[in-house]
Amino acid sequence: MASHTISTATQVTTAQAVIDALLRCGITAGFGIPSIHNIALYDALRQEPRFHHWIVRHEQAAVFAADGYYRSSGRIAAVFASTGPGNLFTVAPLLESFQTCTPLVLIGPNVASSFLGKTCGALHETPQQLEIIKPLTRFAARVTSPDAVAETIAAAVRAGGPAFIEIPHDVLLAPTSLSEEQPSTQKPDEFPSSDETAKAIGQINQSRKPVLVLGADVITGDAGGSVQKLAEALQAPVLTTTSGKGAIAGDHPLSAGCFSRLGVAQELLLESDLLISIGARFTEFDTGRFSLKVPAQYIQIERDLRHVGLQFPFTSRLVGEISEVVQNLAAKIQPRQSWWDVAGKRSDENQQIKALQAEPYKALELLRDALNRDDVLANDQSILNYWISAFFPVLAPRAFLYPTGSGTLGYGLPAAVGAACAAKQHGRSSRIICISGDGGFQYTAHELATLAHYRLPVKILVVNDNAYGIIGFLQRNLFGHTHEIQLKNPDFCVLAEANGIAAQRVSDFDSLRRQLPVWLNSPGPALLEWRTEIKAPWEVGAIHRPVLKQ
Numbered sequence: 001m002a003s004h005t006i007s008t009a010t011q012v013t014t015a016q017a018v019i020d021a022l023l024r025c026g027i028t029a030g031f032g033i034p035s036i037h038n039i040a041l042y043d044a045l046r047q048e049p050r051f052h053h054w055i056v057r058h059e060q061a062a063v064f065a066a067d068g069y070y071r072s073s074g075r076i077a078a079v080f081a082s083t084g085p086g087n088l089f090t091v092a093p094l095l096e097s098f099q100t101c102t103p104l105v106l107i108g109p110n111v112a113s114s115f116l117g118k119t120c121g122a123l124h125e126t127p128q129q130l131e132i133i134k135p136l137t138r139f140a141a142r143v144t145s146p147d148a149v150a151e152t153i154a155a156a157v158r159a160g161g162p163a164f165i166e167i168p169h170d171v172l173l174a175p176t177s178l179s180e181e182q183p184s185t186q187k188p189d190e191f192p193s194s195d196e197t198a199k200a201i202g203q204i205n206q207s208r209k210p211v212l213v214l215g216a217d218v219i220t221g222d223a224g225g226s227v228q229k230l231a232e233a234l235q236a237p238v239l240t241t242t243s244g245k246g247a248i249a250g251d252h253p254l255s256a257g258c259f260s261r262l263g264v265a266q267e268l269l270l271e272s273d274l275l276i277s278i279g280a281r282f283t284e285f286d287t288g289r290f291s292l293k294v295p296a297q298y299i300q301i302e303r304d305l306r307h308v309g310l311q312f313p314f315t316s317r318l319v320g321e322i323s324e325v326v327q328n329l330a331a332k333i334q335p336r337q338s339w340w341d342v343a344g345k346r347s348d349e350n351q352q353i354k355a356l357q358a359e360p361y362k363a364l365e366l367l368r369d370a371l372n373r374d375d376v377l378a379n380d381q382s383i384l385n386y387w388i389s390a391f392f393p394v395l396a397p398r399a400f401l402y403p404t405g406s407g408t409l410g411y412g413l414p415a416a417v418g419a420a421c422a423a424k425q426h427g428r429s430s431r432i433i434c435i436s437g438d439g440g441f442q443y444t445a446h447e448l449a450t451l452a453h454y455r456l457p458v459k460i461l462v463v464n465d466n467a468y469g470i471i472g473f474l475q476r477n478l479f480g481h482t483h484e485i486q487l488k489n490p491d492f493c494v495l496a497e498a499n500g501i502a503a504q505r506v507s508d509f510d511s512l513r514r515q516l517p518v519w520l521n522s523p524g525p526a527l528l529e530w531r532t533e534i535k536a537p538w539e540v541g542a543i544h545r546p547v548l549k550q
């Protein structure tokens with residue numbers, strides 16, 4: 001009797017295959033806006049209850065939200081934008097995710113295959129869309145056949161940063177069958193050679209005054225526990241970069257705070273005889289315009305070869321999975337006594353800063369006291385955020401989001417949206433707090449509507465000095481005058497209330513002190529506007545940085 005093979009493959013649209021492939025790669029969330037060219041994806045989303053999708057109010061916010069979703073949860077999210085303007089609106093936030101190697105997968109359509117590369121007046125047609133976006137990604141590819149979907153999405157996830165997958169909209173509608181294969185999303189492991197490891201151990205054992213600098217990859221690599229053990233074995237003071245805040249708890253006895261407190265970090269580095277940096281990028285902001293000097297002996301530990309040797313010349317490099325590299329070192333080094341009085345130095349510094357009676361610093365103290373260890377701060381780029389970078393103790397990994405990659409305005413609120421969606425989806429109770437200035441807040445204030453739409457309980461603090469305040473400080477320093485920095489702002493409380501969000505205004509510090517717990521503990525989203533003439537930490541002498549030269 002003839003045997004018949006019955007095909008069990010289900011016929012679906014390519015758009016459905018895209019959502020299926022995302023789920024197979026562990027991506028269960030996405031942010032976006034529907035459009036004529038991606039409605040097949042939205043129809044696939046309608047049929048897939050395992051995938052959580054949030055509509056935002058601008059494609060820019062979708063990418064910032066996916067970025068905040070990842071940094072706060074360690075899980076990758078997708079972004080759905082449309083051909084032309086929709087995809088192009090993702091460019092500035094992609095820069096932020098690119099520079100910080102924050103993974104996300106942008107699925108963006110293009111005009112129909114037969115119109116590609118032509119100037120024929122097709123709706124949304126955009127010359128070289130893939131080529132425009134590609135430099136801001138770690139992976140970019142066009143899918144021209146349904147068969148390529150699963151492997152292309154897996155390659156995007158392996159890329160270790162933002163990825164763009166472009167699919168002409170006729171391909172999204174084409175029929176296909178779901179692939180049973182599971183392409184690998186794992187990057188091949190790298191290991192330091194035994195010679196490299198032996199050399200680094202020799203350097204560590206010869207040093208008497210080692211210092212550690214931790215960056216964001218300690219957090220993304222879940223290596224905080226191993227790194228802390230190494231620090232304890234060495235009794236080495238530990239600095240973090242701004243994006244590495246939370247890699248070691250800010251109240252750990254060896255935590256020497258953030259690198260961006262330039263003078264204090266420099267004093268420590270000048271005293272030390274060995275720098276060990278772990279998953280850390282030294283940005284212009286954190287290093288006082290690259291002016292900080294590091295010890296001649298420098299061991300750089302990274303999980304990605306692309307990050308090695310970028311700022312300071314290393315004397316040893318160890319590239320591999322950070323926790324493994326660090327555990328291996330900790331097992332082989334000689335433990336030692338502490339050489340730097342971290343507690344004493346930090347207490348002296350605290351006294352000096354408290355004596356300045358600076359309200360921004362006092363506001364940070366209020367905030368730290370009121371927050372739980374794992375509540376998440378999503379930062380924009382305003383004067384209070386610079387204070388936060390320098391002085392706010394972050395007590396848990398993934399609790400601190402800051403646009404260190406691009407320094408862009410408008411990051412804070414949509415990143416907070418992403419973090420709040422991650423917390424909601426994964427049943428975490430941590431609160432999400434967004435801190436921005438009046439100027440930066442207005443870049444993405446439309447996301448108030450997203451907060452209200454999903455009742456995401458984000459607490460927003462808008463520090464309102466009616467100005468692009470930090471630019472005024474720079475202008476005064478360099479030219480003795482300010483120009484075009486004063487803002488005539490909308491009423492932020494009315495704006496929040498118009499979106500159905502509770503809002504309060506305070507205009508002096510005592511009112512801030514009284515209102516802060518009310519705002520933080522209110523149910524649902526809430527906005528607090530703090531009207532103040534805020535001064536930068538460099539202006540009041542809390543941080544010393546090199547004077548700008550013309």
Ligand SMILES: Cc1ncc(C[n+]2csc(CCOP(=O)(O)OP(=O)(O)O)c2C)c(N)n1
Pocket residue numbers: 381382383384407408409436437438439440441463465467468469470471534
């Ligand atoms: C997209 C973008 N445009 C311009 C800038 C330059 N910039 C940096 S901070 C700043 C002022 C921000 O004003 P605000 O949010 O009110 O904060 P403040 O400095 O007043 O505390 C500006 C214009 C930037 N960082 N990003």
Ligand SMILES: [Mg+2]
Pocket residue numbers: 382437438439463464465466467468469
């Ligand atoms: Mg301002």
